[in-house]
Amino acid sequence: MQSDRRLAVLRAIVEDYVSTEEPVGSKALVERHRLGVSSATVRNDMAVLEEEGYITQPHTSAGRVPTDKGYRLFVDRLSTVKPLSSAERRAISTFLDGAVDLDDVVGRSVRLLSQLTRQVAVVQYPSLSRSTVRHVELVALTPERLLVVLILSSGRVDQRVVELAAPLTDDDLTDLRSLVLHASVGQSVADAVLGLRASAPVPGQAVATGAVVETLCAALADGPSDQRVAVGGAANLARYGDSFDTAVRPLLEALEEHVVLLRLLGEAAPGGTVTVRIGAEGPFEEFASTSVVTTGYGPESDSLAALGIVGPTRMDYPGTMAAVRAVARYVSRILDEG
Amino acid sequence: MQSDRRLAVLRAIVEDYVSTEEPVGSKALVERHRLGVSSATVRNDMAVLEEEGYITQPHTSAGRVPTDKGYRLFVDRLSTVKPLSSAERRAISTFLDGAVDLDDVVGRSVRLLSQLTRQVAVVQYPSLSRSTVRHVELVALTPERLLVVLILSSGRVDQRVVELAAPLTDDDLTDLRSLVLHASVGQSVADAVLGLRASAPVPGQAVATGAVVETLCAALADGPSDQRVAVGGAANLARYGDSFDTAVRPLLEALEEHVVLLRLLGEAAPGGTVTVRIGAEGPFEEFASTSVVTTGYGPESDSLAALGIVGPTRMDYPGTMAAVRAVARYVSRILDEG
DNA sequence: GCTTGGCACTCGGGAGACACGAGTGCCAAT
């Protein structure tokens, strides 16, 4: 691949195809773009681009359509950053500033992102596993029932009830409380689990200590609130003009399989960079005909979780990437403040 | 409407149309059902049924299709209860018995219901407003920050943090704790709000009392965990053979508007009865071309919430109604035990 | 050597023609 003009032709093809949704021919190309050459020249370039696998034609004597490889080149080298309009910026701030708690932030982000990009949005709830323990509280509901409340730096609160075999005295409870606090507060989730498991039990209450520690570890390790994702904008799938049963149905199914979505989001790069997976590049068959644009987010540029969108390979990459990045930044800022 | 045979013809039309998804003609009807008369007779009956608005033909010289009014008659007077297969019963119990907590019960119910009926399932989380306060706990995170934990009979736990203007002594906290406990525990949510608002503040801590009471009332009244719904099986929308953009898109949008879904579920009758809304019978334009089958559920035959399915008017009503009722009963039983 | 105008060729898709068949309505006979 060489020649600046050839690249310009590819860029023009991608842009036209994205906006018109129809295969683009050489004549239309020279009319819509100031390429400074004739359609015959463009045809020659297109032949080369096709030979190198960047574009293809659905059938003889139709226009050209970018391949996954073509989109990849476009995203990596040809797309210029498209700044968001001021209206979009305003929408982001007004929309997200109204959030009242963490769940609300996630819910609003999903809706915002799907509206901005007109694609299906996926937002992961801030993951416990990368956050730290902020506080643990033990509340005796009755002498034999203990409410365990776990507060994490991500803002998530988790609570469980532990049934004890024998009643616990106030003194024992105080000891137990200081034990778990000492072993866990300030630690990362993984370290807290290790610390809790390694600590010596409260004298004479080994069973109760074990029960509480195990409950806490379970909450830390795989609590049901962990690894959750929110999905929104599924209605945008209806815009997949063609191939409903072949494309939309498996996608809808995959969108309900949150495990798959989590693996998808796991691809997101941690920093402020936006990851783009185009077509069959990833190991996910369900998404072989779609592209996924993701990025990490979290307070202090430390990625707690990821968010992104799923859409057809034929999408406005610059605009989508800008929207994803902007929302991730704004959400991170909110988490920073909260 | 008279004549037993005419009704039998209508029933046959509905059953055939539901299973074949194609307009049904007089000849096919007499072949598939033992009606004991000729196709000409059936044609006469069909002409009458059409005149009375129970069936219609998409175009001249095509078979007949039931109208909303026809489905209504079928559901009200012609459908016989179709018992679930033993495999289905087994699926329900194995699927739901594995649930670990309330959220899990709801999540599993949604998936189960959508698989059983092959429709879009909607399950409302047990509503706070009809449940009672089981426990309230106040935890001093710091002298000025109070964690308020609210536990309801529905099994839902809600927690909020209150920032106090001035530090609270342990004695004040004890007083405050007994005050809120006394005013709320055992009460219905509505009564608890009234009781809390009416109670005299802790002497010398009127501001703090007010703050805690208001936080509790807010959590009781419109907590974010209240009025939630889970949706599942949206992939089943892909089976809407025809009319994607006209039918599926608005439906997908409506399914994300949980407010609309809640109003939809609000139509559900409280007792063990199953409510069926067919086509444009309800006030919801988005669902004008779909039917909604709902029922209430909750412990002790006292409906805390509702669940149901949304599907095309052309659906297997007896089977769907049986599935909805069976799932509601089973979930109610689980809530009873929990 | 790249670029360009010209030209023949390909093929998908839309428009019309047509036959088929399912389904109906009506009528006269039972």
Next chain:
DNA sequence: ATTGGCACTCGTGTCTCCCGAGTGCCAAGC
């Protein structure tokens, strides 16, 4: 009231034909 018969309607699938967009290639020009 039921039934067989029959003419009629009309949607659907198929076939053909034509058009035009788009291509590839070639020879001439800068």
